[in-house]
Amino acid sequence: MSLLSTLARMEAVRDGRAVPLATVRHRHLADRPMVLVPLAAAGEAGAPLAVMLGQDRESPVLLTVPQPLDRDRRFALLADLAAELLPWLEGFGTEVDLLTREVKDPATGEKTEQVRELCTNAPQLLVPGPAAVEFLGLLGRSTRFRRSAETALDEGVDPGPYPVPARVPLLGRWLTHLRDRAQVPGSSLLLAMTDLLGRHWATGQSRLEDQHLGALLAWIDPPAGRTGAEAALLAETARDGHGQLLCPPAGPTTDPRFDSGLLAPAITRYDAARKLDDAVAAQAREAEIAALLEAVLRPTWDRLWQGLDLLRALPAAAHLPERWEGDRWSYTSHRDRIAAGEPPQPVRDDAVTAARKLAQREREQTRLDIQEALDDPLAMAEHRLAGEALAGRVVAVEAAYDETGRSPKPRPLVTVRTSDRPHGDPGRELYRAGGPTAQKAELVSADPAAGLVTVRLLNGMGRRKEPEPGSVPEPGEQVCFTLFELTARQSAPLPEPEDTPWTHGGPPVTRTATAQPDLPTAPADEEGA
Amino acid sequence: MPPLSRPPGGASGTGPGTGPGADPGAEADRAVAAILDAALHGTERGTVVDSPPGAGKSTLVVRAARELVGAGERLMIVAQTNSQVDDLVDRLATADPGLTVGRLHGSDAAPAPEALRHPAVSASTKPADLLECSVVVSTAAKWQWVKDVDPWRHAIVDEAYQMRSDALLAVARLFERALFVGDPGQLDPFSIVGTDQWAGLSYDPSSSAVMTLLAHNPRIVPHRLPVSWRLPASAAPLVSAAFYPYAPFRSGTGPGDRGLTLAAPGDGSAADRVIDIAAESGWGLLELPARHTVRTDPEAVRAVATVVRRLLDRTGTAVSERGSAPLTADRIAVGTAHRDQAAAVRAALVALGVPVDGAAAVTVDTANRLQGREYDVTVVLHPLSGRPDATAFHLETGRLCVLASRHRHACIVVARAGIAELLDEHPSTEPVQLGVTVKFPDGWTANHAVLEHLSEHRVPG
Numbered sequence: 001m002s003l004l005s006t007l008a009r010m011e012a013v014r015d016g017r018a019v020p021l022a023t024v025r026h027r028h029l030a031d032r033p034m035v036l037v038p039l040a041a042a043g044e045a046g047a048p049l050a051v052m053l054g055q056d057r058e059s060p061v062l063l064t065v066p067q068p069l070d071r072d073r074r075f076a077l078l079a080d081l082a083a084e085l086l087p088w089l090e091g092f093g094t095e096v097d098l099l100t101r102e103v104k105d106p107a108t109g110e111k112t113e114q115v116r117e118l119c120t121n122a123p124q125l126l127v128p129g130p131a132a133v134e135f136l137g138l139l140g141r142s143t144r145f146r147r148s149a150e151t152a153l154d155e156g157v158d159p160g161p162y163p164v165p166a167r168v169p170l171l172g173r174w175l176t177h178l179r180d181r182a183q184v185p186g187s188s189l190l191l192a193m194t195d196l197l198g199r200h201w202a203t204g205q206s207r208l209e210d211q212h213l214g215a216l217l218a219w220i221d222p223p224a225g226r227t228g229a230e231a232a233l234l235a236e237t238a239r240d241g242h243g244q245l246l247c248p249p250a251g252p253t254t255d256p257r258f259d260s261g262l263l264a265p266a267i268t269r270y271d272a273a274r275k276l277d278d279a280v281a282a283q284a285r286e287a288e289i290a291a292l293l294e295a296v297l298r299p300t301w302d303r304l305w306q307g308l309d310l311l312r313a314l315p316a317a318a319h320l321p322e323r324w325e326g327d328r329w330s331y332t333s334h335r336d337r338i339a340a341g342e343p344p345q346p347v348r349d350d351a352v353t354a355a356r357k358l359a360q361r362e363r364e365q366t367r368l369d370i371q372e373a374l375d376d377p378l379a380m381a382e383h384r385l386a387g388e389a390l391a392g393r394v395v396a397v398e399a400a401y402d403e404t405g406r407s408p409k410p411r412p413l414v415t416v417r418t419s420d421r422p423h424g425d426p427g428r429e430l431y432r433a434g435g436p437t438a439q440k441a442e443l444v445s446a447d448p449a450a451g452l453v454t455v456r457l458l459n460g461m462g463r464r465k466e467p468e469p470g471s472v473p474e475p476g477e478q479v480c481f482t483l484f485e486l487t488a489r490q491s492a493p494l495p496e497p498e499d500t501p502w503t504h505g506g507p508p509v510t511r512t513a514t515a516q517p518d519l520p521t522a523p524a525d526e527e528g529a
Numbered sequence: 530m531p532p533l534s535r536p537p538g539g540a541s542g543t544g545p546g547t548g549p550g551a552d553p554g555a556e557a558d559r560a561v562a563a564i565l566d567a568a569l570h571g572t573e574r575g576t577v578v579d580s581p582p583g584a585g586k587s588t589l590v591v592r593a594a595r596e597l598v599g600a601g602e603r604l605m606i607v608a609q610t611n612s613q614v615d616d617l618v619d620r621l622a623t624a625d626p627g628l629t630v631g632r633l634h635g636s637d638a639a640p641a642p643e644a645l646r647h648p649a650v651s652a653s654t655k656p657a658d659l660l661e662c663s664v665v666v667s668t669a670a671k672w673q674w675v676k677d678v679d680p681w682r683h684a685i686v687d688e689a690y691q692m693r694s695d696a697l698l699a700v701a702r703l704f705e706r707a708l709f710v711g712d713p714g715q716l717d718p719f720s721i722v723g724t725d726q727w728a729g730l731s732y733d734p735s736s737s738a739v740m741t742l743l744a745h746n747p748r749i750v751p752h753r754l755p756v757s758w759r760l761p762a763s764a765a766p767l768v769s770a771a772f773y774p775y776a777p778f779r780s781g782t783g784p785g786d787r788g789l790t791l792a793a794p795g796d797g798s799a800a801d802r803v804i805d806i807a808a809e810s811g812w813g814l815l816e817l818p819a820r821h822t823v824r825t826d827p828e829a830v831r832a833v834a835t836v837v838r839r840l841l842d843r844t845g846t847a848v849s850e851r852g853s854a855p856l857t858a859d860r861i862a863v864g865t866a867h868r869d870q871a872a873a874v875r876a877a878l879v880a881l882g883v884p885v886d887g888a889a890a891v892t893v894d895t896a897n898r899l900q901g902r903e904y905d906v907t908v909v910l911h912p913l914s915g916r917p918d919a920t921a922f923h924l925e926t927g928r929l930c931v932l933a934s935r936h937r938h939a940c941i942v943v944a945r946a947g948i949a950e951l952l953d954e955h956p957s958t959e960p961v962q963l964g965v966t967v968k969f970p971d972g973w974t975a976n977h978a979v980l981e982h983l984s985e986h987r988v989p990g
Contacts (some may be wrong), residue, residue, distance in 0.1 A: 003823065003824075183722075183723070183726065185722060348730065349726075349727065349730075350732075351698060351732035351734070352698065354695075354726075354727050354730065354732065354733070354734045355694075355695035355698050355699075355732075357726075358695060358720065358722070358724065358727075358734040358735060359695065361722040362720060362721055362722055365721050365722050366721070386869060387868075387869060387872055421872075423868065423869070423872040425886065448876075492673030492674055492699050493673070493674070493676075493699070494695070494698060494699050495698070495699070495702055499702065500698070501698065501701035501702055502574060502701070502745070502746070503575070503697050503698070503701045503707075503738075503741060503742050503745060503746070504694070504697070504698050504701070504732045504741060504745060505731065505732065505744075505745040
């Protein structure tokens, strides 16, 4: 945690409400995101209990399972979920932008024009917290390798003891993709509300406590007459006359007292009705369970929309469209993989895929840090405080020239009044943030006592002896220079998987989808679950 | 870190007649001969050498390079940082002026003048320019971009424990056989993003190159250099026991072989007393009153700077097996955990008139950047000093190991009191991942071991 965010948390404690950590919104928010709150059955990994979802805050869709251990019902719920989600997910694949680029044939060196499709928009799924993201990944893992009766028929194989409804494996592949994309820093296909709020506000509690959506919102938007701390305590502990939490956990886990006091007896009654083959009674019991689950889901649903309102009040950061384009590419390529009939994503990455993913995530993390700093003075302030940037008003500009070449080149000296103390020796390369063009400079001298830093501009001033108008800051102008580069470096090329070297065990043995063990739920040791 | 399952001792250095009484020089020579034999003629494509701090790793790399070239082989060398590459080039060219050495570098990283002062060294950004050289040296980051060249038959990978598995994945296509040399006790490679997803996979891209290599080539048994020539007799037993319990090593010098004397007597201040204790015993702990502080604790920073100032003022002389030399500023280093701490120490030293960073100046840097470097005296700001908590970063075994093993004569640690209590309040709670080798000793144990030893050399500040 940076010094600045520690300070913000202390201010939040003092003020009794959360303190902004950002002046702009750093994540893309869709106009009509799909909001989804999943609940899991206690004691059974990967068993869904209920899902509340939809794009309209007034009329969510509720899907429930009356008996989570009943596999038929479990997959019936997932089939319903697929029916809700898949048309929406696939709908973004029809409208595309056509992009052309020149590609060089590696063999002949001939240039040809290549046209690629990029989906104009992409889906965005919002869940309460990171645990829900992991749970969706787990559902994806438990369904993407399963076989439906239809596909078994197509392939001419035995569907096995538990064939699933037709579109469930496809849903699993989409959920897997969304969860995988959520690991990429700055991506916005699948977002967790607690992460979003935690990025934009500092509360007066620990980051661990911020995982509680109700408590987090209580700090950011406390009800009138209460401090954030009081409201957060109420959100965490207040119970009604029946001992039930007023603010139920945002899932996927449920409150144990809800499980034992309300849910378990209701499931027992449902089982009893089923045993007696009393369809009417069973249906009534099922409706009771659905009502119970709706009651614990609805508060979380409303809080998700409350969080969205708070986030939408912030102006969008300048680099959001650029990062959202990355999400659109991610969506488009997954659409293409499914259309091409590729097998589901493997259980484990091979060596090359793992290295590629890591390289992508590191590159995106660097890009995210840079873009947030450029978009938001509060983010840049963290770098200034860490000695990685300096900002201030120009007090003097002195024309100077590099005379070593054939013609003199402008190398003006810019003196900035600042209390920042960049951690760099003279000669250290600097990068101008917010200038008219990408511009490099070098540190000439720093005088912390006088609060003055002098830098020499090195490029971006045109080809003539005198700098292009506007390329050199004027006295009185506010400028900012960073010690870190303002573009993320390209990642080095990696071999193709079939060229995996001996140091990494050689090329991977191909595993086909049919060779996968047909596990109903995921073992604990994979995909970092 | 060595896995728990590895038998005590490596493939070399534990044979008969190599007990503590044997001549350390002969013991080290036997180990080096076995390593060179394995690298040149062994049945495995990879040879791994575990080297404790100051055990002659660089000397081994230079010697192996010369032997391989002598046997008619072309060689590529992979190091991890540009300064390591420049240092290696300088060493190679100094040891064998007739050796043609190519220094491959990036367009934005010009080689250091020390590397280029030799006539047989040529530098280029393009590998094609250097193919005639017997040895081509570059960083792993640069090698990853090299394409359209015939693979080398031999490679040496230096500081291999600091190289990430994904970097090895990208460069392994460039060579057929390789000698991997590194210190398993130093800092593990890291990533700026979470990598739990791949924890437990043999090719986890964020793990060290050596871990992946050994997992996929189980018949490779790591060799080990048994003697530290850098660490004095006062430090080797502690560093060996605290950080290398399964691969013990000894110092190349005996208890009386090294000495640090100060011409001017102490003035009775805490800084002078801790200097006297460290000169006498090799270790000193300047313990400030317990307090929770910001990372750049001004009092601790001032204490570090004062110790350095007094070390220089009191005109020290370092006596060793190499002879007697004055303790000048360039023979002193200050080590910290964080960059802002290093910056604060630099500012405090400048305020006291001490030359910092440059020729004939005190080195101030973080543990990451001090890896592989050697000084007469080090002054260390303890990573846990003044902290309210002990995070995995601050507990990392390698960080403390680097800071406690850079010196030839003495190491002075500056810390707030209460670190032992802090450790007891923060037992290691990292989740256990299936398939991941348990680190032993963990940072918690190692910190306690070092602290217990330091407490015998304590001066209250």
